[in-house]
Amino acid sequence: MPTDSISWSEALRVYLHPRVVTLFFLGFSAGLPLLLVFSTLSAWLADMNVSRTAIGFFGWVGITYSIKVLWAPVVDRLPLPLLTRRLGQRRSWMLAGQIGVVIGLLGMAMTDPQQQLVQVALLALLVAFSSSTQDVAIDAFRIEAAITEYQGAMASTYILGYRIAMLVAGAGALYIADFGSWPLAYLCMALLMGVGVITVLLISEPAHPKVSESELIEQELHHKVSGGNRALNWFVDAVVAPFVEFFRRNGRFALLILLFIGLFRLSDIVMGIMANPFYLDLGFSKSDIASIGKVFGFFMTIAGSFLGGLLVVRYGVFRPLVAGAVLVALTNLLFAQLSLVGPELPWLALVISADNLSGGFSNAVFIAYLSGLTNRAYTATQYALFSSVMTLPGKFVSGFSGVIVDASSYTHFFIYAAVMGIPAIILAIVLMRRESR
Numbered sequence: 001m002p003t004d005s006i007s008w009s010e011a012l013r014v015y016l017h018p019r020v021v022t023l024f025f026l027g028f029s030a031g032l033p034l035l036l037v038f039s040t041l042s043a044w045l046a047d048m049n050v051s052r053t054a055i056g057f058f059g060w061v062g063i064t065y066s067i068k069v070l071w072a073p074v075v076d077r078l079p080l081p082l083l084t085r086r087l088g089q090r091r092s093w094m095l096a097g098q099i100g101v102v103i104g105l106l107g108m109a110m111t112d113p114q115q116q117l118v119q120v121a122l123l124a125l126l127v128a129f130s131s132s133t134q135d136v137a138i139d140a141f142r143i144e145a146a147i148t149e150y151q152g153a154m155a156s157t158y159i160l161g162y163r164i165a166m167l168v169a170g171a172g173a174l175y176i177a178d179f180g181s182w183p184l185a186y187l188c189m190a191l192l193m194g195v196g197v198i199t200v201l202l203i204s205e206p207a208h209p210k211v212s213e214s215e216l217i218e219q220e221l222h223h224k225v226s227g228g229n230r231a232l233n234w235f236v237d238a239v240v241a242p243f244v245e246f247f248r249r250n251g252r253f254a255l256l257i258l259l260f261i262g263l264f265r266l267s268d269i270v271m272g273i274m275a276n277p278f279y280l281d282l283g284f285s286k287s288d289i290a291s292i293g294k295v296f297g298f299f300m301t302i303a304g305s306f307l308g309g310l311l312v313v314r315y316g317v318f319r320p321l322v323a324g325a326v327l328v329a330l331t332n333l334l335f336a337q338l339s340l341v342g343p344e345l346p347w348l349a350l351v352i353s354a355d356n357l358s359g360g361f362s363n364a365v366f367i368a369y370l371s372g373l374t375n376r377a378y379t380a381t382q383y384a385l386f387s388s389v390m391t392l393p394g395k396f397v398s399g400f401s402g403v404i405v406d407a408s409s410y411t412h413f414f415i416y417a418a419v420m421g422i423p424a425i426i427l428a429i430v431l432m433r434r435e436s437r
Helices: 008-016 018-036 039-047 052-066 072-077 083-087 089-109 117-145 148-179 182-192 194-202 212-226 230-250 253-264 266-272 275-282 286-315 318-341 345-373 376-398 401-407 410-419 422-436
Strands: none
Touching: 008 018, 008 148, 008 286, 018 039, 018 089, 018 117, 018 148, 018 182, 018 194, 039 052, 039 148, 039 182, 039 275, 039 286, 052 117, 052 376, 052 401, 072 117, 072 230, 072 376, 083 089, 089 117, 089 182, 089 194, 117 148, 117 376, 148 182, 148 286, 148 345, 182 194, 212 230, 230 253, 230 376, 253 266, 253 345, 253 376, 253 422, 266 318, 266 376, 266 410, 266 422, 275 286, 275 318, 275 401, 275 410, 286 318, 286 345, 318 345, 318 410, 318 422, 345 376, 401 410
16 A cells, blocks of 8 residues: 655656556547547537437437446357457457447548438447446456556556547547538547557466465355356356455445445446537637647646546555545535636636546546455456446436436526535545555
8 A cells, every 4th residue: 555655756766657548548549439439429419400309318328438447258158269369358349349349430520410320320329338348358457467556557547548538539620620521530539449459469468366265166056056067157257256356345334335436436427428519609619629629638638647546556545536526516606606707718727627627637547546446356257246336326327417408408408417515525535544554
């Protein structure tokens, strides 16, 4: 566990580790598809005069990221024909996910949302499914590729690559759409997925250790459940054992941990789907959004993520975790104020800066926290459980965001989003006090 005695120079040197650098490129590959089925897609649909209520329902496509735990055991244990033998378990599944993303984006580039809205939704679902599958494999790779003390720094470089990809998929796609067309923007994004493909082909596969405690749990479950059946043995090892191990290790407190994970990003996710429609409805141009909301805000995200990584190395995870929960909730109030001020560029810069600084900080700290909860014998399945729980409540509630805006106002919507962050603050304090005891 990091302590206050670690110097700032020692913390900074962590960022030079080769595995830490590798996570930058994998983060880019993971971050590129997200906005293309989220806020960038909502901007495209708004530009095509699709109703705000329908745009809100597109937020449910993101639920795919929240239920990836359902197929994470397959990614964790099942080898892919030909690919796994040559690339290994993690790299083969990363590559398969990237290929699916490329196919989905190319299909969206050839589809008209005004005439084929259902087809757009299905292709977006393919992108989300393939992207979330890639995420499962990358998360497992990240946790297995380096020691626990490096996880905060790896989370930071991962977020750096992730946010650069979001800058490309956000500001880049908006610029291309403004000066070219939306189909051209999605075609370019499909080509940029080549960064992830090249990275997977160049890196080495990490070790997949078996932990003695996990082997004992599996043997116990084999005796109780499968009775020697090979198919049931595989199901028990891949699906049942990871959950049994987590709950046995944490006891009844495991439920409180899962509740905290589900609430930590609730307010952030709920407001995210309406951000670009909000900017457009307020009177900002697509170029304004790209220049300030994406480019200027990008640097604040990087500053926040690296600050979060350093504080995790220097002070541990829990104090930064509480600070992150507070910042995420407070920044929603700035959006509410912007809705009252109107289309003022300085205010947009202030709000976006604060939002991205808090977002980068809280995400780096939260990823490090989740990584520390994982047993390396079940990295893909357990981390998928945590990340699914992390986004599922927010994704579900975000589907009604358009309904809330249409029924009230953007001001009330962002205030509601801020209030949703209060339970996460309380639970973060509870976790910190439990750890200190």
